[in-house]
Amino acid sequence: MLIPTLLALPLLSTAVVHGRHDAHTHIESKRLPTANWFHESDHPVHGLFRRASEDTDGVTYATVGSSEWAAQYPDPWPSNGIDTSKLPAAWVSALNAAVASKTIPDVPIPTIGSDGNPAYPSGQDPTSSDICSGTYQCRVPGDIWDGPDGTVGISFDDGPAGPLCKSISCFISYSILNSRKGTADILTFLAKNNQPVTHFLIGSQIISLADQFTQMYNMSHDIAVHTWSHPYMTTQTNLQVVGELGWTMQLIHNSTGGRIPKYWRPPYGDTDKRVSAIAKEVFGLTTIVWNQDTEDWSLTDTPPGTSAATIQSQMKQWLGGSKSPGLIILEHELSTQSAAAFIAAYPLMVSNGWKVESLVSLVGNNVSYQNAANNFSPVTENDIINAKNDEAQVSAGGSSTTGGSSTASSKSTATGGAGQSEGAKSPGSPTGTSSAPSTSTTGKSSASSRWTTGPTAVLSAAVLFMLWQQ
């Protein structure tokens, strides 16, 4: 189930949608019909993912990657999407409260049209201020599309992708056929270059590739949300939007020592006023889109939608051009090819005098989470760091973590998972480097158990072979 769906992901993307994002003709400026876009200490996210400091939390967290851990969440790639009858009641209450207070606009829900894009009911203009669809280049107020002047904020979508192989059959399908070890390639390169980045992660993929997730976290890369199952979010009901975001937030929270992500990216850049408002009002998430698109996801299409040479020449143009606004370039860690496109362009980012940083650290002024500055700083007790106007502030009662430095907390060893492993490490530290998956192609690195079973790996080899033959 997982593998065909994963492989279908880039195939589902349409060039039409992806191609549109760099020509922003509709700059949206009208505000939502609410006085407060940002909530402060009374924001519902306080209650939804409440967690005291790890030492006093009292909860025993399942080990990241264990079957007990995976069993707490929806199935990866649910065939009918998220089951909204199983959402935690607190999430539904938070949504209902936001709807009742009119902070979630009543935007019509589109269906996928014949051109592959969400189509709103006839007579409804997707670029109108009432709808403001990102697919049609409308920018919802408060969403981020541009970086600060002079900066390149690096991020990757759709990870973790491609296993760290332990079995021979996995090694054959992913290393010999050489197209699906994007995350491993990216992490190896970034560790060597001591360069943290942002990963917009798919919840379903975290379940399947827990070790790669933990490795990103260990390397102090920024963990952000890219939904549970990668739908066009504007086509989802309010409850489905809550499930897609909420389960991914919960999974990240329970697997990172309690960190609450601060940013999400809509798959295909597909958000609108309703979807962005649910993310902000219920979960405190700020939406980040992009202002340049490599279309690197289509490198593995048959035929490919772009080429390494085309991407490199676009990169030369963007990185050699104006430094205002700063660049947010859409890139994927889906494949060896998409990883290689980034690796080829990275020297241009550095040599052209840009400030090159992890996208989330950059736009968040070095505060990467709603309740913690980074992966090695303390999680604030009970309160969240307020994301208002992207200025890091600590709500009353929280401990100050705004320095962005790596003040280490003493971590409980009983919590299991990623949260147990931290000492006084700074982002991109040598510890992160040494844990890079540099041995992945030898088949010696640890792998998620999902990928070690013979039938799964054989199936994956068969599917890849069929695709490769096309």
Ligand SMILES: *[C@@H]1O[C@H](CO)[C@@H](O)[C@H](O)[C@H]1NC(C)=O
């Ligand atoms: C996540 O952690 C919370 C405590 O912070 C716990 O109540 C919950 O059962 C855990 N798992 C899920 C899936 O929510």
Ligand SMILES: *[C@@H]1O[C@H](CO)[C@@H](O)[C@H](O)[C@H]1NC(C)=O
């Ligand atoms: C994360 O780091 C800890 C120790 O710092 C280590 O035990 C663990 O194996 C690492 N996990 C991964 C996936 O790199």
Ligand SMILES: *[C@@H]1O[C@H](CO)[C@@H](O)[C@H](O)[C@H]1NC(C)=O
């Ligand atoms: C974030 O911290 C890094 C490392 O300390 C620093 O180089 C960078 O300028 C900081 N970025 C911002 C936006 O404050």
